[in-house]
Amino acid sequence: MAEKKSRKSSSQKAQQSPKKGFPADLWLKCPKCGETLFKKELGRNFGICEHCNYRFKLSSNERIEMLADEATFKEIDADLTPVDPLAFVDRLKYTDRLKQVQEKTGLTEAIRTGIARMGGHDVALGVMDFQFIGGSMGSVVGEKVTRLFETAMEKKLPVLIVSTSGGARMQEGILSLMQMAKTNAVIAAHDEMGLLFLSICMDPTMAGVMASYASIGDLNIAEPGALMGFAGPRVIKETIRQELPEGFQRTEFMLERGFVDLICERAELREKLILLLDLFLKPKGK
Amino acid sequence: MxxxxxxxxxxxxxxxxxxxxxxxxxxxxxxxxxxxxxxxxxxxxxxxxxxxxxxLDPWQRVQVARHPRRPYTYDFVKLMITDFVEVHGDRLFADDKAILAGFGRLDGQTVCVVGHQKGRTTKENLMRNFGSPHPEGFRKALRIMRIADKFNIPILTFLDSAGAYPGIEAEERGQAEAIAKNIKEMHNLGVPIIINVIGEGGSGGALGIGVGNVVLILSNAYYSVISPEGCAAILWRDRAEAPESSRILRITARDLLKLGVVDEVVQEPLGGAHTDYEASAKALKEAILGHLKPLMKMGRRKLIEHRREHFRKMGYTSENPFDNSVFVDTRTV
Structure with a gap:
């Protein structure tokens, strides 16, 4: 399940006044080192602080721009929106929570899916967005992932999914859990057709998403330092009542344990993915 | 009593x-x-x-599902299955005793049994880790189910776990991968699979052996994406709110049936399954046999497609909404 990260101190830092004279929408402060960063430059650096290597979470739009050939992403199922099957109310009604986050992010759900070109290859591309209820998977995320694979099967395309998620969405209860079985069913079918699935994990990819499609790519690729695992660190700490080792559940740890095929920096991700597509889809050379 | x-x-x-x-x-x-x-x-x-x-309200049902005297997987096996032979290990790392696996006969037909196994005593619970598997438990389950697949033996799984174990070693050995792989590979088995939720259907730890052609649930069992306590801790920062979260998560057998997540609710004896093991096992066995009969006539490919289709339909969206007024009677506003 999604774990809330407490970044109180960081967000407080980020709210301190900037260097005077710069319009606020042009800069931001690194929550880790406190340096002032220009958004444009930060964008050119793939959302990584040039001073301390702090990794900002990117939006799904930014990631699509980073990965796909320019202006080739054709979104599918963009108007598929979540409903409230459980009549779920906690501090907020789920329907109100959805409205708020939709207005704030301009997104309809925690994943965008579509067909794009990458280095000339047609690919089915899904990109999750952590801003939308922690990238959690409910019925719509499961449905969109499933339809993406189904579209890929029709068109005989590879699937690339960029994951970032706290896990299954609590507000849709058991239906969220069932999306794990739904997505893995269509992945089994896509796999049977001999088609390629590359799973790309960004920070964090946890719980219900890690325990379904994110773990079972033909290749699992991850950015450095991403938290990847089943149970969240806080839950583990509370269960075993001891401190967790340094780097626990991070990409490098996962590679050492044999669950990640390769680690790839954001700046090199597009090229590396295109190379892999070339190797698998053009086995006799270009 | x-x-x-x-x-x-x-x-x-x-x-x-x-x-x-x-x-x-x-x-x-x-x-x-x-x-x-x-x-x-x-x-x-x-x-x-x-x-x-x-x-019973949902929280009371959770208590019944966790009742220390509730029949566990092996109790059902003893009452339902003859000639049972238990087998062990994942051939990779260890034998996880939180998962019971083996072969036996159900009404004469050879079946494969895989289930979570809780302990009745402290000593047994330490050995069985309270029924919470590590990755090797899921890998053992898959290994045994693949043998069943090879010999065209139908599979019965019994779900009764608070969840997959959240620990350092479990993560090191790939808890998420083990569950994900099981979920995918269970979609590739060409034999009938009947899932029986007999107690606690604890999230990914349950689903890791929970992909079947038919999902049955005992009337006081529950199945949830997160434990009521875990949900309460996230929503209200207070595990004592578990009765409220167990209500809003819609985890009871009846609610799961309404949501289309389970296919049949098997009625327990009036005072709960723990008051009459024989009657509980008899009711469950009858339900299993009823579903197994038509499945045994399906071909291998058909069984795989039937199972994938079963889960394809799960969930509700703007194109396929769900009338949540069935839950309105219990809604807090």
Whole structure:
């Protein structure tokens, strides 16, 4: 399940006044080192602080721009929106929570899916967005992932999914859990057709998403330092009542344990993915 | 009913039953005819049982599902399966005793059994890790199910776990990968798979052996994306709010049936499965046999497609909404 990260101190830092004279929408402060960063430059650096290597979470739009050939992403199922099957109310009604986050992010759900070109290859591309209820998977995320694979099967395309998620969405209860079985069913079918699935994990990819499609790519690729695992660190700490080792559940740890095929920096991700597509889809050379 | 594990709301029934036991003993020892009084009290106990158990709220059902005397996987195996042979290990790392696996016969037909196994005593619970598997448990389950697939043997799984174990070693050995792989590979098995939620259907740890052609659930069992306590801790930062989260998560057998997540609710004896193991096992066995018969006639490919299709339909979206007014009676506004 999604774990809330407490970044109180960081967000407080980020709210301190900037260097005077710069319009606020042009800069931001690194929550880790406190340096002032220009958004444009930060964008050119793939959302990584040039001073301390702090990794900002990117939006799904930014990631699509980073990965796909320019202006080739054709979104599918963009108007598929979540409903409230459980009549779920906690501090907020789920329907109100959805409205708020939709207005704030301009997104309809925690994943965008579509067909794009990458280095000339047609690919089915899904990109999750952590801003939308922690990238959690409910019925719509499961449905969109499933339809993406189904579209890929029709068109005989590879699937690339960029994951970032706290896990299954609590507000849709058991239906969220069932999306794990739904997505893995269509992945089994896509796999049977001999088609390629590359799973790309960004920070964090946890719980219900890690325990379904994110773990079972033909290749699992991850950015450095991403938290990847089943149970969240806080839950583990509370269960075993001891401190967790340094780097626990991070990409490098996962590679050492044999669950990640390769680690790839954001700046090199597009090229590396295109190379892999070339190797698998053009086995006799270009 | 023994004192061990009596739940608060069971106490009135327990007290009357104690009285009955005392009177029976007196009758035997002192030769008094107390049969009329005994009958009256037995009727009273039945009445109380009906009153209490026909109106359990979701949190009470969770208590029944976790009842220390509830029948566990091996109890059902003993009552349902003949010639059972238990097998061990994932051939990779270890034998995880939180998962019970083996082969036996159900009404003459060879079946493969895989289930979570909780312990009854502290010692047994330490050995079985309270029924919470590590990755090797899921890998053992898959290895055994693949043998069943090879020999065209139908698979029965029994779900009864608070969840996959959240620990350092479990993560190091790939808890997420083990569950994900099981979920995918169970979609590739060409034999009938019947899932039985007999107690706690604890999230990914349950689903890791929970992909089948048919999903059955006992009437007091639950199945949830997160434990009620875990949900309460996230929503209200207070695990004591678990009764409220167990209500809003819609985790009871009846609600799961409404949501299309389970196919049939198997009725437990009135006082809960722990009051009558034989009757519970008989009811579950009948339900299993009823579903197994048509599945046994399907071909391997058809079974795979049937199972994938079963899960393809799960969930609700703007194109396929769900009328949540069925839950409105219990809604807090």
């Amino acid at each position: 023994a004192e061990f594990g009596v739940l608060d709301f069971e106490r009135p029934i327990y007290e009357v039953e104690q009285k009955v036991a005392e009177l029976k003993k007196m009758m035997e020892e002192e030769g008094l005819d107390l049969s009329q009084k005994i009958e009256e009290l037995e009727n009273r106990a039945d009445e109380l049982r009906r009153e209490i158990f026909s109106n």
